[in-house]
Amino acid sequence: MIAALIIVFREVFEAGLIIGIVLAVTRTVPHRNGWIAGGVLAGVLAACLVAVFAGALSNLFAGMGQEVFNAAILALAVVMLTWHNVWMARHGKELAGELRAAGQAVVTGEKSLLALAIVVGVAVLREGSEVVLFLYGVLATGSDTTWGVALGGFAGLVLGALVCWLTYVGLLRIPPRALFTTTTVLIALLAAGMAAQATAFLERANWLTALDSVVWDSSWLLSDSSLLGKALHTLIGYTDQPTAMQLTVYLAILAVTFVLMRLYGAPAKTATPAPAE
């Protein structure tokens, strides 16, 4: 039972952190609960699909289907997170201000919610398929430990939800003024970290072989499989043995986010008509 709890918790931990951040980011956006719940639900359904077709997925791209698939969905999440930050640089003030209730803000707000719902879906999907496969394997065996495992799995899920809630409540303790900057930085780091993870998957698939030397090994200091290491891995992309390519991609994403936010961020205080996208 404890083993099942640990396995499930380890998988949902990352998704819990990400959902907590997304909840804090969207705290002022109307209808956000429905969008995020939709993202979670879509993620769970997709995770079941991926679990069912795990074998077929693996066989794609000369046995590297899983790696390429993970890299692709991570890249999708990176694009969505970056787009959200750039969008918020332009519309964030309107959304937080009096125009919050205005029709325009609601419509564009939902556009940003879609991006974040996709991020949530991807987070659930990535770890969820492993949970589904694990639990299915146990349930299919039908041994007498089944109930214990189911209970452990459920407890792991509850703990994951607790991580999500703590992240959310923790972020909301930050004063509203500082919160916007904090979540912007958090999302940029989250995106850069995911891009570095996607890079690692492409390296494992041998699709990326450039700059593949390990730059440092800090596993003696903080292993990225420890709980703190794993949290930092999700939040800022910490890896104890990063390759030069991972670092390059990480910094490039931060640079691109910064440049795009500068270029597209609205200096005007009033609602400027948004250009066509």
Place this chain on the structure above:
Amino acid sequence: MSFSRPLSKLTLFAAIALVSAAGAASAQSATEIQLSYKDKKFDPAEISAPANTPIVIKLKNLDAKAMEFESKTLKVEKVVAGSTDATINVRAQKPGRYEFFDEYNEKVARGALVVK
């Protein structure tokens, strides 16, 4: 991916490195290791490979259930569906003993790769 478009110097550097690394990679052939998994046991439980060359592990999951091949030190993690084969690429390693396990049965289903 055009992540680094504004960083043209970096892109150029990466492109040069890509070409040179591609040359190096083809010169350095990978060590292929066969491994099978059944009833929470790896066979053989210990495998070995030479240092500083890439390693390819061909894993046969003979169980009907899915397993997840994982090694924290080798930085690999791969779900292997029931009764299927998987290819796991491991980058060139320094000499040492690297443990791996089935994440779904971490306590019992363990093995090690010895790099010499």
